[in-house]
Amino acid sequence: MSTARPLGVGLLGLGVVGSAVAEALVAGRGQLAGEGARPLVLKRALVRDLIRPRLVTLPDGVVTTDPAAVIDDPQIGVIVEVMGGEQPAFDYLSRAIDGGKHVVTANKEVLCKKGDALFAHAAKRGVRLLHEASVGGGIPIIGPLSSDLLANQINSIRAIINGTTNYILTKMANERASFDQVLKEAQALGYAEADPTADVDGWDAAYKLSVLTRVAFGVSAPLDAIHREGIRGLETQEFRYAATLGYTIKLLAAARREQGGVLVRVHPALIPNSVPMAKVDGVLNVVEVEGDLVGPLWFQGRGAGPKPTASAVMGDLLRIARGAEIRKNARASRPAPALQLVSMDAHECKYYFRLVCKDRPGVLAQIAGILGRLQISIASVIQMDTNPDRREADLVIMTHPSVEKSVQQAVREIRDLGVVARVAAVLRVEGY
Amino acid sequence: MSTARPLGVGLLGLGVVGSAVAEALVAGRGQLAGEGARPLVLKRALVRDLIRPRLVTLPDGVVTTDPAAVIDDPQIGVIVEVMGGEQPAFDYLSRAIDGGKHVVTANKEVLCKKGDALFAHAAKRGVRLLHEASVGGGIPIIGPLSSDLLANQINSIRAIINGTTNYILTKMANERASFDQVLKEAQALGYAEADPTADVDGWDAAYKLSVLTRVAFGVSAPLDAIHREGIRGLETQEFRYAATLGYTIKLLAAARREQGGVLVRVHPALIPNSVPMAKVDGVLNVVEVEGDLVGPLWFQGRGAGPKPTASAVMGDLLRIARGAEIRKNARASRPAPALQLVSMDAHECKYYFRLVCKDRPGVLAQIAGILGRLQISIASVIQMDTNPDRREADLVIMTHPSVEKSVQQAVREIRDLGVVARVAAVLRVEGY
Numbered sequence: 001m002s003t004a005r006p007l008g009v010g011l012l013g014l015g016v017v018g019s020a021v022a023e024a025l026v027a028g029r030g031q032l033a034g035e036g037a038r039p040l041v042l043k044r045a046l047v048r049d050l051i052r053p054r055l056v057t058l059p060d061g062v063v064t065t066d067p068a069a070v071i072d073d074p075q076i077g078v079i080v081e082v083m084g085g086e087q088p089a090f091d092y093l094s095r096a097i098d099g100g101k102h103v104v105t106a107n108k109e110v111l112c113k114k115g116d117a118l119f120a121h122a123a124k125r126g127v128r129l130l131h132e133a134s135v136g137g138g139i140p141i142i143g144p145l146s147s148d149l150l151a152n153q154i155n156s157i158r159a160i161i162n163g164t165t166n167y168i169l170t171k172m173a174n175e176r177a178s179f180d181q182v183l184k185e186a187q188a189l190g191y192a193e194a195d196p197t198a199d200v201d202g203w204d205a206a207y208k209l210s211v212l213t214r215v216a217f218g219v220s221a222p223l224d225a226i227h228r229e230g231i232r233g234l235e236t237q238e239f240r241y242a243a244t245l246g247y248t249i250k251l252l253a254a255a256r257r258e259q260g261g262v263l264v265r266v267h268p269a270l271i272p273n274s275v276p277m278a279k280v281d282g283v284l285n286v287v288e289v290e291g292d293l294v295g296p297l298w299f300q301g302r303g304a305g306p307k308p309t310a311s312a313v314m315g316d317l318l319r320i321a322r323g324a325e326i327r328k329n330a331r332a333s334r335p336a337p338a339l340q341l342v343s344m345d346a347h348e349c350k351y352y353f354r355l356v357c358k359d360r361p362g363v364l365a366q367i368a369g370i371l372g373r374l375q376i377s378i379a380s381v382i383q384m385d386t387n388p389d390r391r392e393a394d395l396v397i398m399t400h401p402s403v404e405k406s407v408q409q410a411v412r413e414i415r416d417l418g419v420v421a422r423v424a425a426v427l428r429v430e431g432y
Numbered sequence: 433m434s435t436a437r438p439l440g441v442g443l444l445g446l447g448v449v450g451s452a453v454a455e456a457l458v459a460g461r462g463q464l465a466g467e468g469a470r471p472l473v474l475k476r477a478l479v480r481d482l483i484r485p486r487l488v489t490l491p492d493g494v495v496t497t498d499p500a501a502v503i504d505d506p507q508i509g510v511i512v513e514v515m516g517g518e519q520p521a522f523d524y525l526s527r528a529i530d531g532g533k534h535v536v537t538a539n540k541e542v543l544c545k546k547g548d549a550l551f552a553h554a555a556k557r558g559v560r561l562l563h564e565a566s567v568g569g570g571i572p573i574i575g576p577l578s579s580d581l582l583a584n585q586i587n588s589i590r591a592i593i594n595g596t597t598n599y600i601l602t603k604m605a606n607e608r609a610s611f612d613q614v615l616k617e618a619q620a621l622g623y624a625e626a627d628p629t630a631d632v633d634g635w636d637a638a639y640k641l642s643v644l645t646r647v648a649f650g651v652s653a654p655l656d657a658i659h660r661e662g663i664r665g666l667e668t669q670e671f672r673y674a675a676t677l678g679y680t681i682k683l684l685a686a687a688r689r690e691q692g693g694v695l696v697r698v699h700p701a702l703i704p705n706s707v708p709m710a711k712v713d714g715v716l717n718v719v720e721v722e723g724d725l726v727g728p729l730w731f732q733g734r735g736a737g738p739k740p741t742a743s744a745v746m747g748d749l750l751r752i753a754r755g756a757e758i759r760k761n762a763r764a765s766r767p768a769p770a771l772q773l774v775s776m777d778a779h780e781c782k783y784y785f786r787l788v789c790k791d792r793p794g795v796l797a798q799i800a801g802i803l804g805r806l807q808i809s810i811a812s813v814i815q816m817d818t819n820p821d822r823r824e825a826d827l828v829i830m831t832h833p834s835v836e837k838s839v840q841q842a843v844r845e846i847r848d849l850g851v852v853a854r855v856a857a858v859l860r861v862e863g864y
C-alpha cells in the first residue's frame with residue numbers, strides 16, 4: 001500500500017462514462033499506479049439531479065449539484081470532466097485550472113473549440129491537461145503520439161474514429177438498407193443518439209481529428225479549417241457500385257503533411273477491400289499513424305463505451321498520481337517552424353462520381369469533355385440503365401488522381417449540363 | 433531551444449540499430465522533447481573495431497573500443513545498449529546502473545535472462561531502465577502497457593513478434609515451399625541470420641514474450657517457464673491441410689490468465705482465416721492486448737529494422753530527457769498477490785493432428801479409441817492416400833477443445849501403435 005498522501009478526485013458528470021470512472025475509483029483502481037504514487041480518492045461528483053437513479057453506489061456526501069463544491073474543493077487535486085459539450089465544460093475546466101488543479105477530460109468538443117485557450121492556461125498555471133479519452137475510447141493514441149513516438153515527424157494520421165457512422169456504414173453495406181432505415185435501427189439499439197447530427201454529419205469525427213492534429217503535428221486545427229462531410233447523403237447505390245468496384249465506404253478522418261502544411265479532412269471515402277482499414281467494421285475504431293522513423297502503425301480497439309473510456313481516464317489519472325511529467329505539448333513547443341493548415345482545394349486523389357444521366361446520345365462525350373479540359377483523367381466508367389421508364393441511367397466514373405479544385409469545378413459544370421439529372425455522389429478514394 | 437543542461441548519451445553498439453540511433457541524435461532529434469527538457473547529446477559510442485566502415489559519420493573522438501570510456505564517463509547520464517546478447521551486455525548495463533546512469537536497452541535476451549536482477553538494481557539505484565525497443569521494433573507496446581493501460585487488469589496478450597518466422601511461414605503458405613528452401617531464400621535476402629536458431633526455434637519470440645509478461649502481468653517469466661516450440665519441424669503438408677480447413681499457420685506468442693495464474697507459451701498455431709491475426713503477413717508484427725476495462729486492443733507495425741527500433745530507443749531517451757517518472761514497474765509493485773506461472777499441461781484448446789498411418793483396416797478405430805479414452809473429442813477427420821506404393825495415408829484430425837496433458841498422453845500412445853508410421857504434426861488452434 002502506498003504511503004504517499006492521497007490525491008482527491010472531483011468528477012464533473014456522472015452519466016455512463018462518469019459512473020464507470022467512479023466505479024473504478026471506488027473499486028480501488030486509483031491505487032494501481034504502484035509504490036510511491038499518490039492513491040486517488042473520489043471526493044465529489046457533480047450531477048444535475050440528486051434523486052435520479054445512479055449506475056453506481058457512492059458513499060454519502062459525494063454526489064452534489066453544486067459545481068463549486070467540486071471545482072473549488074481544496075481537498076481535490078484533479079478534476080475529471082466527462083460532461084461533454086462546450087459549455088459549461090469550458091467554464092468549469094477553466095476555473096479548475098485557475099485553482100491550480102490538474103484536469104483530465106474526455107471532451108473532444110471543448111478541446112477542439114477551446115483547446116488553444118485551455119492548453120495555454122494549463123501551461124501557465126503549471127497543471128496538466130490530459131485527454132486520452134477524447135479520441136478512440138480506450139485505445140492508447142494520445143499517449144503514444146505524445147510520448148512513445150516523440151522522436152518521429154508524424155507524416156500522416158488516418159482514422160475511423162466515429163463508431164456510430166461506422167456501424168451505420170457497415171449495416172448499409174451488408175444489408176443494402178437505406179441510411180434512414182439503418183439510422184432508426186441504430187437509434188433503437190442505442191448506437192445512435194436521438195439527434196444524430198454530431199455523428200452522422202461528421203462533427204464528432206472532426207472534433208477528434210482536431211485533437212489528434214494538435215498532438216501529432218503540434219498545430220491547432222479549428223473546426224472551420226477542417227474539411228468536413230458527413231454520411232447523411234449516401235444512397236444505397238453507392239454501396240452496390242463500391243462493392244462491384246472492390247471498395248468499402250468508410251467515414252475517414254485524415255490529417256496529412258501535404259503542400260508544406262497539414263491538410264485535415266473528414267469525409268466518406270472508398271477504401272479498397274484489400275486494405276486492412278476496409279475490414280474495420282461496426283463500432284471498432286482504428287487510428288493509422290505514419291512516422292518518419294517508425295513507418296506505419298495501426299492502433300485498433302473499441303472506440304467508445306463506458307469501460308473503455310474509463311480505462312483511458314484512469315490511465316491519465318494514474319499518470320498524474322505517479323507525477324509523470326507530460327505537462328506541455330512537446331510537439332507544439334519544438335523549435336521547428338509551426339505548420340500551416342492547407343486548403344482542401346490542393347488535395348489530390350482518385351475520385352468516384354455517380355451521375356444520374358438522361359439516356360440520350362452524346363451524354364458521355366459532354367461529360368468526358370468537361371473532365372478532359374480540367375485535366376481529370378478517367379480510369380473507368382460503368383453505365384447502368386436504372387430507370388428505363390424515365391430514360392435515366394447511372395453513370396459511375398472512377399478517375400485517376402485529380403486535384404480537388406478541378407473536381408469541384410467539374411461538378412459545377414456537369415450539374416449545369418442539360419443531360420445530367422443530378423450529381424448523386426462525389427466520393428474520394430483513399431488508400432489505393 | 434532548450435535552456436536546460438544537456439544530457440550526455442553513451443551508446444553501446446554501433447551496428448545497424450546503433451547507427452540509426454546515432455544518426456537520430458546527430459540530426460538533432462535529441463532536442464524533440466521540447467521546452468524544459470534536457471537536450472540529448474551523443475558523447476561516446478562503443479565499437480568492436482575502430483577501422484571498420486560505419487553507416488553513420490560521427491564527430492572525432494566519439495567512437496571508442498574501450499567500454500569504460502563510455503560506461504564510466506561522468507559526462508554521460510544515460511547509456512543506450514544495442515549490442516544484444518546476454519554478455520557482455522549484462523555486465524555493462526550493471527556497471528552503468530551502479531554508476532547512477534539511466535539505461536535504455538533494445539536487448540530482449542538480457543531482459544529475459546537477467547531482468548529480475550537488472551530491474552531490482554535500477555530500482556535500488558533510483559535510475560530508469562527503459563526498453564520499448566526490446567519488443568515489436570517501433571510499435572509502442574511497453575509504454576501503453578506501463579502507462580496508458582495501467583488501470584486495467586491485463587487478461588491476455590497474443591502476438592506475432594518474430595518477423596523472420598512470420599516471413600518464412602507466409603512464404604511457405606503462399607508458395608508451398610519447404611522450410612529449408614524458404615529459410616535459404618530468407619537468409620539470402622537478409623531476413624534470416626546465418627545461424628537461424630534464435631528465430632526459427634522460437635527463442636527470440638520467447639525472450640520478447642518474457643518481457644511483455646513482466647510488463648503486462650507484473651511477473652517474471654524465465655525462459656524455462658515458457659512453453660516454447662519453433663517452426664523448424666513444419667512440413668509443407670500442414671500448410672495445405674490448414675488452407676483446406678480454413679486456417680493460416682503463425683508462430684504465436686501468448687500469455688494469458690488461466691487457472692489462477694499466467695500461462696506463457698510460444699508455438700506455431702492454426703489461426704482461422706476469418707481472424708485479423710491470420711492476415712498479418714511477412715515482417716509485420718502485431719500485439720493483441722485484452723484488458724478488463726478496455727477490452728481487446730490491437731497494435732501493429734514493422735517489428736524490426738534500424739529506423740523503427742531507433743524510434744523506440746529515442747522515445748525512451750526523450751522520456752528520460754523530460755524527466756518522466758517511469759522508474760518502477762507499477763504492476764510489479766502493486767499490493768495484489770503476485771501471479772504464478774502455470775504449466776502448459778493445463779492448457780485447453782482445439783488441436784490439429786497429422787498422423788502418417790499404414791493403410792490397414794481398423795487404424796482409425798484404434799486412434800479414436802485412444803482419443804476417446806483420454807476425453808479428446810474429434811471434430812473432423814480427413815484421410816488422404818498420400819503414398820499408395822508404401823500403403824501410407826495422412827490422417828488429419830481436428831479435435832474439440834481438449835487438455836494439453838491428455839493430448840500429449842494420446843500422442844505417446846498413438847506413436848506406439850503399430851499402424852502409425854509417425855506423428856507428423858501436433859498443432860494448437862487459436863482464436864476460434
